[in-house]
Every structure is written in C-alpha cells, then in structure tokens.
Amino acid sequence: MAQHTHAQEHDHSQSEHTHEHNHGNLPVVLFFLGLATFILSYFVSATLWQNILGTLTIFLSGYHIIIEGVEDTINQTKEFKKFTPNVHILMTLAAIGAAIIGDFREGALLILIFAGAHFLEEYAEGKSKREITNLMNMNPTEARLIQPDGSTKIVEVSSLVVGDKLQVLNGDQIPTDGKIIAGFTSIDESSINGESIPAEKTVGDDVYGSTINGNGAITIEVTKDSSETVFAKILELVNQSQSNLSKKATKIKKLEPKYVTAVMIIVALYIVAMPLIFGATWYDSFYKGMVFLTVASPCALAASDVPATLSGISNLAKRGVLFKGGSYLSNLEGIKAIAFDKTGTLTEGKPKVTDVVFIESHQEKAQNYSNIIAAMEKQANHPLADAILNHLTVTEEINLDIDNQIGKGLVSNYQNKDYRIGKPSQFTQVPEELAQLNHKLAEDGKTVVFFSEDDYVIGLIAMMDLPNDNAKKVIAYLHEQGIHTTMITGDAEKTGQAVAKQLGMDEVVGNVLPENKSAIVEELEKKYGSTAMVGDGVNDAPALVKADIGIAMGEGTDIAIDVADVVLMKNDLTKLSYAHKVSKRLDKVVMQNIAFSMFIVALLVILNIVGKMNLPLGILAHEGSTLIVLFNGLRLLKPIKD
Structure with missing residues (x-):
C-alpha cells in the first residue's frame, strides 16, 4: 500500500544531503576579476604572461567552484564513508588538467563558462524561490493596541494575546487573525486566498493577518496567537515546499556521485589506454580525457528537475494553492483515484x-x-x-x-x-x-x-446542502483524466447519491463514521493505486494523512490544513484541476529536460571519441545545454490557460 506519513516525507535520505555555501559577494567579485584577467590575456603576446593570466582566471573565477567541489567531496565522503564526488570536482579537474598540458586559456574558458552558468542557475532557482518567499516580506510586525483608556499604542505583533483589541486604519495591514467588533470595510485578501477582488467585511466577520484594509477604519479582537495565524501557516508551508524534493530530483541526486565516479574512472582508463593500446600521443589522450570530463558532466541533468518544480510551486502559490513540497506536486499527475468529503468540499456546507x-x-x-x-x-x-x-x-x-x-x-x-x-x-x-x-x-x-x-x-x-458551483466542472475534468472519483459522507447514502448524481461522480460511500474514512482511502489505494483525499474538517484529518496526497480546503479547520500536503487557500475546487494541469506540465518538462540533457552528453562524448570535438566547443555545447534545460523549467512560472 502506498501509505505515507509526513515524517517519512520530510526525513530526507543521505543522498539528498546538501551543503549550504554562503561566501557572500566574494565569488561574484572574484568571477569578474577572473574575467578581466582572461580578457587581458588576449592583449599580451608573451606566452608566459598568457599562461599566468589564464591560471589567475582559473583560480579567481573558479574560486567557489573549486572550494565547493573539494569541500563537498571531502565532507560527503566522510559522512557516507565512501567516495562521493560532485559535478564541481569534474570541472575543477578538467580545468587543471587543461593547464597541465599547457592549454591554460582553454582551462580558463571552461571555468569561466561553468561558473557563469552556475551563477545563472542559482539566479533562476532563486527567482522561483523569491516568487514564493516574497510572502515573507508581507508578514505583519506591528499593531495598534487599544489601551484601557481608549488610546492606542504601537506594539509588536508577537506580543499580542487572544482577546486584545486592535485599531486598524484605512490602508493598514491587518496585524493578525481576528474578528471585527466595530466598523465596516473592504479587505484585499489576495495574500491569503489569491482572490484579487476585495472582500466586504463588517461586525462579526473574520479577518486575517497580512491582508490589507481598504477605505474603512475597523476595530478587531485578536482570536489567534501570532504563531497560529493562517499567514503563519502559509509561511510554514513555504519553508517546507523548498526543502522537499520530488522523486525525480531525489533519484538524480542519488545518481550524481555514482555518475561522476564512473566518469572519473573512464577518463583515467581512457588516458592510460589510448597511448598503450592504440598508439595515441599522451597529449592527445590527455586532451581528449579533459574534453570527456567536461562534456560528460551531468550539469544539465542536475538542473532538470528542481528549477522546474520550484517554478511550478511558485505558479500555484500565486494562485492560492500551496504545496508542502515538490514531491507532492510531482506526484499529483499520477493519481488514479480521488476521494472527496461531501459537506463543505463538494457542497456549500450549509443547507x-x-x-x-x-x-x-x-x-x-x-x-x-x-x-x-x-x-x-x-x-x-x-x-x-x-x-x-x-x-x-x-x-x-x-x-x-x-x-x-x-x-x-x-x-x-x-x-x-x-x-x-x-x-x-x-x-x-x-x-x-x-x-x-x-x-x-x-x-x-x-x-x-x-x-x-x-x-x-x-x-x-x-x-x-447544494453542490458548490465549481465541483461539477472539476469532477468532469477528473473523469477526462481517467481518475476515479468517490464521495465519502457521514450522511445517509441516499442524500450522498443525490449530490453525486448532480456532480456525475463514480462512487458514493454513505453513513461513514469519521474514524472509518481513512479505511476507505486505504481500500481505494489497493483497488486503484495512488489516491488523493480532499477534505476540510477535523474528521477528515486521518484520511488526509492516509492518502498519498492529502488536500485541504483553506477555509476548513486548522488540523486539516496542518496534516494535508496541499492547501487550496480559497474553497475553490477549480484550483485542484489547475494544480493537476501544472503537475502534468511539470512531468512533461522534466522528462524533456532529462532526455535532452542525456542526448547532448551522449552526442558530445561520441564526437569527442571520433575526434570531432575540442575543449572550447565542448564547453559551449555543454553549458549551453544546461541553460536550455534551466530556462525550459522556468516556463512553468507562466500561468496555464484553461
């Protein structure tokens, strides 16, 4: 059975281990110094100075490449108790190898292009992350606390307690979750639910921290601790989404050290065998070995998944769909069955x-x-x-x-x-x-x-309790995708059948006790395969955990949101079909990237073996393929048309 738990999802294996390198702006400064020395090498005629400037370029522009290559290889080898090299070490060896045989400027060109592509890759991944983490800048920090004498005092949001009375003036950011006790206004809640049209609010209505008050002054009473607000939970989801890798990304990371080790062994054997067996010169053998090191490096393969996945998560976050990790988005396209709670999910929740x-x-x-x-x-x-x-x-x-x-x-x-x-x-x-x-x-x-x-x-x-307006369209879409749909309800089966008939659902299970919902999800997993569950209540929590992908309605209970893998911040089921479309596109893009990157590596290796490849051309083709893969992944930032 495909059961999962959140502990399992977030307990990354050793192969997913990464090291954070924070050298500040130093690598960028050194990169441009190296670029300057490389350009200068073309303005000097003395070979000695050309070689010195080329060497300077290798160590200046390649500073962070060399450091990360050596440090990570040593640290991971110690940690895993076996030789665990990375892509950076391949590039370092190729550049130094080129210098050893006297091709200083070619080694320098290799490092320059690889380092430049590395910066671009970091920027592209950072762009996807920034699209998500710009939410952090919207986190409220101050509030106008109403004192016993009626005056107001600016205080830290973290100091607020449930029951405090706050004044919110027109244009202010709502400091925390609360309930309006005086006043009338419209509030921009796009940071919470992705809805661009302001919501009209009056006495008795709930308001959410980080949203923006419109043209009315209101008084609110704090209803949640600042760490428990809806926005705080969104930030928690954001942090989780950036650390949870998809299955494909995990497999690539597991493959990388083995692949790099194989390349290093093949290059060593090639350099030794060519002169001894085929009579090639040591220079030609060593030169082709360095070209092989360069073109066989899996840089494009390594960039095939993560930037694309982060772009997809970012795309959805801007539309009010929050994924707790890349694996959930990647796996969504593969679901075979989906179970829905009836009340408040498929229906409006009130008669x-x-x-x-x-x-x-x-x-x-x-x-x-x-x-x-x-x-x-x-x-x-x-x-x-x-x-x-x-x-x-x-x-x-x-x-x-x-x-x-x-x-x-x-x-x-x-x-x-x-x-x-x-x-x-x-x-x-x-x-x-x-x-x-x-x-x-x-x-x-x-x-x-x-x-x-x-x-x-x-x-x-x-x-x-009537079906909500969007449910029928979503069920129709799921049927088009060949996904089995089941309604789980505590109501009489006759009532459930009536709603299901209007929606066109495949199956109804009625008279279900809350503790039995998870058992039904388990049966669906056995019968159909990968199964998702959509719910909004406390009684849905066990089923949300049991499902391969748990999807909570954002206007549901806190516990449902806490245990789910995906949150639809606004109770709009069309966001579910949109997320499925993004997941399908993500799978397509990642497979395109993997196929393209492996084809380029194979092509360049073959051209090198038959003598049709030199180091500069290999560098350009190899790093160019990495950038193509990178920008192909960034296409997922664009909205998908219905």
Missing part, C-alpha cells in the same frame, strides 16, 4: 431551501403562511432556521410566542389557530399530494419539514 409548497386549497394564503413561518423560525435555534429565513420573503412582521416541544417541533398560536413546524414523522394528518411530494423530495436527498394549521399539514419546506 438552502429548494422547495416551498402549500396545498392547492390554501395557495391564496401562501404569503400569510410565509410570514407566520418566518416569525416562528426567527425565534428557533435549530440549524435549518437560517436557511428558511434567508429564503422566505416577509411582507408583514408578526410577533409570536413559540414553544419548542420535544417530539412535536415548533408550536405557536396566531389568530386562534395552532401552527406547527416539524419533521414529517411528527404529523398524522397529511394530504396525499404532500405525502407523495415528501417521498420524492426525500429520494432526491432533501431534508423536509412540514407546516400544519390546527394539526393538518398544509405545506412543506425542502432543504438541501
């Missing part, structure tokens, strides 16, 4: 009235009955009351005394008539037309309540 029907003989009083129902529901506290009140049009305000009687429902008296609202099972005098309609509506998965006058049912109201 809406779909039908209000009164019997034929009482149609002329329909508006009066609507006023009575609204007056009764206004004083009720059951979850369906809001749905009914939001739907009914009231033309006359009526004040009623109501009694919520167990086993009967809401009971009231108006103009000497008794009125009651309750479950169908609580009524005995039901006209045939409403009894049949109730049966049909129940078959459609709707919740029905009856309305009676003097114990005779004269009307009904049907409600349903």
